[in-house]
Amino acid sequence: MSSVKQATATGADTRLQSHRHLSDRAIQNIFIWPTLILLIAFNVFPLFYSLYLGFTDYSAIARQAPVWVGFENFRSILNDEQLWEYFATTGRYAVASVGLQTLLGFGLAMLVREKFKGSGVITTLILVPMMISPVVVGLFWKLMYNPTFGYFNYLLGFTNPATAPDWLGSRWGGQAVPGLALWAVVIVDVWMWSPFVMLLVLSGLNAIPEYLYEAAVIDRASSWFQFWRITLPQVAPLLLIAILFRTIEAFKSFDLVMGMTGGGPGTQTELIAVNLYRQAFLGQWRTGRSSALAYIILIIIIAVSNLYIKYLNQMRGEG
Amino acid sequence: MLKKVTYLLVLVVAMMALVACGGAAETGGGEEAAPAEGGEEAAPAVTELNILWAQWDPADYLQQIGNMYEEETGIKVNIIQEPWGTFGDRFFAEMAAGGDAWDMVIGDSQWLGQGATQGHYVELTDFLVGEGIADTVTEATLTYYGEYPTGSGRYWAFPTEGDADGWAYRRDLFEDPDEMAAFEEEYGYPLAVPETYDQLMDIAEFFTRPDEGLYGVAIYTQKDYDAITMGVENTMFSWGADWKDENNNVLGVVNSDRSIEAVQFYRDLYECCQVPGLSNAFFSETNDALISGQAVMIMNYFAFFPALANPSINPYADVTGYFVNPAGPYGDQHAALGGQGMSIISYISPERQEAAKDFIRWFAQEEIQAEWARLGGYTCNKNVLQTEEFLNATPFNPAFAETMNIVKDFWNVPVYGELLEVTQRELHQFVVEGVGTAEEAMNNIAEEHDRILREAGLIEE
Structure with missing residues (x-):
C-alpha cells in the first residue's frame, strides 16, 4: 500500500470515527432543532407578534408601521357594549350546543354500546356528519331549512311556507321570533358534533370492567344505581375531555355560522369569532384591534379550559 | 433548562425585530417606490403586462382583448384571475408589501380611497383628462370608478367594467x-x-x-x-x-x-x-x-x-x-353601483407605468370598447352605450345603458x-x-x- 493510499485510508477512518462518535446531544439537537425552528416560526413567533400588534394601531394592508397605543385596543374592546353582546351570544350558543351534544352523544353511546346485528355499520353512519366540512354542512342545512322547499319544516309537519317557521330568518308566520336562528345553528352543530362526544364516551364505556356490573347485579343494584355509581363515574373523565374540546370549538365557531346566516338576522347569530373575522378582514383590516380581541378570546378560552381541567384532575385524584 | 429558554426567547425576539425592521423598511420604501430614472443600465423593454382582476367571465373577455393587443404590439397581456372571496385580500396584502407582481388592477370602486391615499395607485388625472380619455366615458362612471376624493377632479382609474x-x-x-x-x-x-x-x-x-x-x-x-x-x-x-x-x-x-x-x-x-x-x-x-x-x-x-x-x-x-x-x-x-376601474400600480418601474398607460390608451379607443362590449364586457364608453349594435346585443343592454347614467355609490374612503x-x-x-x-x-x-x-x-x- 502506498503512503498516499495509507493517508487517504487514515483520513476516511477518522471521519468515520467522528461520525460514529456523534454525541447523543448532537443527535438530539439534529432531531429537535428543525422541529423547534418550525414551531417558533409558525406558532410561537406569530403568537408573540400578534400580542405585540394588540398594543398597536395597525392595519395589515396599510403601508405604515404599527403605532404603539398601549392598552387602548383592550380598553375600547372591553368598553364596547356591542362586543359584550356578541360574547353573550357566543356563551348562549356554547352552553346550548355543548349541553345538547353531551346529552345526545351520551345517549347514542349507551345505545350503540350494546352489540347487535349491523351495529358497526350504524356506528359508522352516525359518525359521518363530523367528517363533512362545516362549510358544506352549513350550505346544505341552509337548503334544508328553506321554508318553501326545504324538508326540515316538512318533516315537522309545516307544509305552508306562509305559516311555517323561517328558521334562519327568525320569523314564524311572518312574525319575528328572536333566537330562532341561533337555535337553528345549534341544531346543526349538535347534529354534526354529537357523534364526537359519542365516540369518546363509547371508548370510556368499553373500558369499564365487566366485573363491576356483575358485583352490582349480585348486590341487587338497580339499573339506575349502576348507571349513577358505576357507568357515569367511570366515563366522566373522558366525557369531560369531550366537553372541554367541544366548548373550545364552540367559542371558535365560525364557518358553520358564516355559511348559514352570516351572523344575522341582525346580530342574532353574530358569534365573537364571526365578529373577529369581520374586524380583521372584510374591508376593515383593523389588525391591531382584532389581535387584541383574539387575545381576549384566548384568555377566556384558557380560563374556561382551566376550570374543566381542574375539575378533571380533582376527579382523577378522587378516583 | 434556563439556558434553552433563553435561546428560544432570543430567537423569538430576533424574529420580531427582523419583522419590525422589515415593516419599517416597507414604510420607508413606499415613498420611493418608483425606481430612480436615468439609471446606469438601460431599462429592459416591456414585453408583458400583468393585470389582476376577479375570477369571472368578464376577465376572460378581457383576456381576449389582451390577445388582440399582443397581436398589434407584441406585448403580452396576462389577466391574473383571483376568486372574488380572496381578491381584495390578495391585492392589499401585495400592496402592503409594495409588491410589483401586477402592473394594473381592476379594483372595486370602494378601494379608490385606500389606493389613492396609501400610494398604491398612480394618479391618472393628467393622462385621462389631458388626452381626452375622460370624456369618452359617462360622467357618473368616471366619478364613481375613477375619482378620489369625490368631486376633486383627481382620477386614479379608467372605468372598465360598468355595473349597477x-x-x-x-x-x-x-x-x-x-x-x-x-x-x-x-x-x-x-x-x-x-x-x-x-x-x-x-x-x-x-x-x-x-x-x-x-x-x-x-x-x-x-x-x-x-x-x-x-x-x-x-x-x-x-x-x-x-x-x-x-x-x-x-x-x-x-x-x-x-x-x-x-x-x-x-x-x-x-x-x-x-x-x-x-x-x-x-x-x-x-x-x-x-x-x-x-x-x-x-x-x-x-x-x-x-x-x-x-x-x-x-x-x-x-x-x-x-x-x-x-x-x-x-x-x-x-x-x-357595482363594477370596477383599471388602475396602474405605483410600485412598478416608470417604463412599466408608461406601458400600462399605452394599454389603457389603446383599450379606451371606441372601436376597442365596441369589441369589449361585443365580447360581453360592460363598457362605460358613452358612444358605444348608445349604438344600435350594443342596445340590441342582449335583452338587458338597453336597461344597462340607461342605468350607467344614474349610478351612485357608497363611500370609497379608506x-x-x-x-x-x-x-x-x-x-x-x-x-x-x-x-x-x-x-x-x-x-x-x-x-x-x-x-x-x-x-x-x-x-x-
Whole structure:
C-alpha cells in the first residue's frame, strides 16, 4: 500500500470515527432543532407578534408601521357594549350546543354500546356528519331549512311556507321570533358534533370492567344505581375531555355560522369569532384591534379550559 | 433548562425585530417606490403586462382583448384571475408589501380611497383628462370608478367594467291578459314595467300568492359583506337621500326624513313580498328565485343577468325582461353601483407605468370598447352605450345603458369597511330581524358614521 493510499485510508477512518462518535446531544439537537425552528416560526413567533400588534394601531394592508397605543385596543374592546353582546351570544350558543351534544352523544353511546346485528355499520353512519366540512354542512342545512322547499319544516309537519317557521330568518308566520336562528345553528352543530362526544364516551364505556356490573347485579343494584355509581363515574373523565374540546370549538365557531346566516338576522347569530373575522378582514383590516380581541378570546378560552381541567384532575385524584 | 429558554426567547425576539425592521423598511420604501430614472443600465423593454382582476367571465373577455393587443404590439397581456372571496385580500396584502407582481388592477370602486391615499395607485388625472380619455366615458362612471376624493377632479382609474343594480322580471306574467285585467281592476292603472317604486310595490303585492308558491320580489338581504346596504341604497338614492353631503357631513343626511322613508319602504317590500327563506340573499339567491319560478321581479347586478338570458340555465329565459331601477316618490332615480376601474400600480418601474398607460390608451379607443362590449364586457364608453349594435346585443343592454347614467355609490374612503359594518348591522336588524324603527336604525348609522369619519379625520371638527 502506498503512503498516499495509507493517508487517504487514515483520513476516511477518522471521519468515520467522528461520525460514529456523534454525541447523543448532537443527535438530539439534529432531531429537535428543525422541529423547534418550525414551531417558533409558525406558532410561537406569530403568537408573540400578534400580542405585540394588540398594543398597536395597525392595519395589515396599510403601508405604515404599527403605532404603539398601549392598552387602548383592550380598553375600547372591553368598553364596547356591542362586543359584550356578541360574547353573550357566543356563551348562549356554547352552553346550548355543548349541553345538547353531551346529552345526545351520551345517549347514542349507551345505545350503540350494546352489540347487535349491523351495529358497526350504524356506528359508522352516525359518525359521518363530523367528517363533512362545516362549510358544506352549513350550505346544505341552509337548503334544508328553506321554508318553501326545504324538508326540515316538512318533516315537522309545516307544509305552508306562509305559516311555517323561517328558521334562519327568525320569523314564524311572518312574525319575528328572536333566537330562532341561533337555535337553528345549534341544531346543526349538535347534529354534526354529537357523534364526537359519542365516540369518546363509547371508548370510556368499553373500558369499564365487566366485573363491576356483575358485583352490582349480585348486590341487587338497580339499573339506575349502576348507571349513577358505576357507568357515569367511570366515563366522566373522558366525557369531560369531550366537553372541554367541544366548548373550545364552540367559542371558535365560525364557518358553520358564516355559511348559514352570516351572523344575522341582525346580530342574532353574530358569534365573537364571526365578529373577529369581520374586524380583521372584510374591508376593515383593523389588525391591531382584532389581535387584541383574539387575545381576549384566548384568555377566556384558557380560563374556561382551566376550570374543566381542574375539575378533571380533582376527579382523577378522587378516583 | 434556563439556558434553552433563553435561546428560544432570543430567537423569538430576533424574529420580531427582523419583522419590525422589515415593516419599517416597507414604510420607508413606499415613498420611493418608483425606481430612480436615468439609471446606469438601460431599462429592459416591456414585453408583458400583468393585470389582476376577479375570477369571472368578464376577465376572460378581457383576456381576449389582451390577445388582440399582443397581436398589434407584441406585448403580452396576462389577466391574473383571483376568486372574488380572496381578491381584495390578495391585492392589499401585495400592496402592503409594495409588491410589483401586477402592473394594473381592476379594483372595486370602494378601494379608490385606500389606493389613492396609501400610494398604491398612480394618479391618472393628467393622462385621462389631458388626452381626452375622460370624456369618452359617462360622467357618473368616471366619478364613481375613477375619482378620489369625490368631486376633486383627481382620477386614479379608467372605468372598465360598468355595473349597477337593475331588475329582471317575468314578462309572461306581466303580459298575460287575465293578469293585466285583474291588476288594472284592482289598482286602476295598467300592468306594465314599474316606473316608480310605488308601482313596484303594487305589482309585488299583486303577484304575492303564497298558495301558488309565487312571490312579488327577491331583493338583497345578505349580511356578510355589503349586499343589504347595496339593496337599500337603491331606494335611498331614488328617494333623493344620500350617505353624505358635499362636506362629508352625515348627521341630518343619513337620517334625513327621505332616507328614513326609503328604508321603511325597503322593509315593507321585504315584509310583504320577499320570497320566504331569502333572509341572507345576494346575487345567486335572487337569480335562483327567478329561475325557480318563485319570484316575479328580482333585484340584481347587470353582471349577473347573462345567466338569466341563458335558456340552459333559466327556463324562463325567453320570457324574462329587464328594467331600470324605478324612480322614487320625489322624482329622483338612481341605482347602486357595482363594477370596477383599471388602475396602474405605483410600485412598478416608470417604463412599466408608461406601458400600462399605452394599454389603457389603446383599450379606451371606441372601436376597442365596441369589441369589449361585443365580447360581453360592460363598457362605460358613452358612444358605444348608445349604438344600435350594443342596445340590441342582449335583452338587458338597453336597461344597462340607461342605468350607467344614474349610478351612485357608497363611500370609497379608506375607512369604508368600518362604515359598511355599521350599515350592514343596523339595516339587517331593522329590515330582516324586524327590530326597532327606520328612524332608530338611521339615527344609529348617522351617529356611528359621524364618529368613524371624525376619528379618521374626514370630518373637520
